[in-house]
Amino acid sequence: MGFRRRLRRQPPAPQAAPAPPPAPAGPPAALVLDALGRKCPIPIIMLAERIREVQLGQIIAVQADDVAARTDIPAWCRMKSQTFVREEALPQGGWAFHVRRDY
């Protein structure tokens, strides 16, 4: 039902902008990982292993369709001092989670 979909904590937007534009914001991903069809924690294991392949300040994107990734990837970023940039719905289902490598 309606309210249950709103229970999930919304990851804080890094830019306190009024109404984020619907079009993809920010720089494109330097590396895209395909974790579609993989259950958590596999998407964040892949993210943790490969984030060093992008330069500091660059974006790595993880595509995943396990709903747990919507919570786990922002939480991983918080624990690992990386920046969760945004979540983008994919046309084929699932999401692309954009993460900026900060250290």
Next chain:
Amino acid sequence: MLLDEARARVAASLGVRPDELSFTTSGTQAVHLAVLGALAARRRAGRHLVVGAVEHSSVLHAAELHEREGGTVTAVPVDLHGRVDPAEFAAALRHDTALACLQSANHEVGTVQPVEEVAEACRAAGVPLFTDAAQSAGRMPLPAGWSLLAASAHKFGGPPGTGLLVVRKGTRWRSPLPADEREGGRVPGFPGVPAALATAAALEAHTAEFAADAPRLRELVDRIRARLPELVADVEIVGDPVRRLPHLVTFSFLYVEGEAIITELDRLGFEVSSGSSCTADTLRPSHVLEAMGVITHGNVRVSLPRGATTADVDRFLAVLPDTVSRLRKSAGVT
């Protein structure tokens, strides 16, 4: 007669009047009757319901039913520790709010909620507050200020199949079920007298023993909270470090699948739980962990039994580093 005695003893343990207390067939039934009965009685005031985002599923399921029947529901978010902000809760109350719900303490992460501050805001807004006290009844004194309360006997060592519903004097309540005169017109059918007596005895005993044991359990949990991050990399202890149930601690290991670690710890002789206690079979991540914004996998909840010792805790801490590193290796973490 025996039922009156059981009621008087339970009421005395909880600090309520006997005529405010009804025995139900479970904690879940007590929650459903409290929420739906308060909403029914306040229908003229409005059909808006406010709930904390990390309430037990029995509260959320009652809220879903209310929403399906045309009511509206606002879920108040929680912080990283799983606690609602009283000001944010107060801001969710509207002129058409019929009822607000806030648990005494969270069932998955042990965080104690600011019930008294929220009750104050509810009183000012003229909105009754329902408190699900299943986690804290028999373990901590009840907070003040609520209008309706539910608890579950087996959570304090009483018989399964018995719950407690308290509706304070002056609180409007109307049965959402067909009329029945038992239990002050609040619960259908005659309560099981032996179960009610057993509930009274269990609540008295648990309240006394737990009060004596709580400081020790709190220290043991502090020991786990302090030692675990030193022993295992990439672990997050979740829940409020201070404002919490004394005996419960929850933590999550990055890169470890939830069920795998539960199975492994069980094999080593430790009975622990994971994720959402009541909806673990739905494949949905725990709504509590989601609402907090903490990782939802590799989650372990330890509920220390009365009499747990430092040696037990140390034995548990000793097996964790190896267990976690084995599971991480098998998941392909390098």
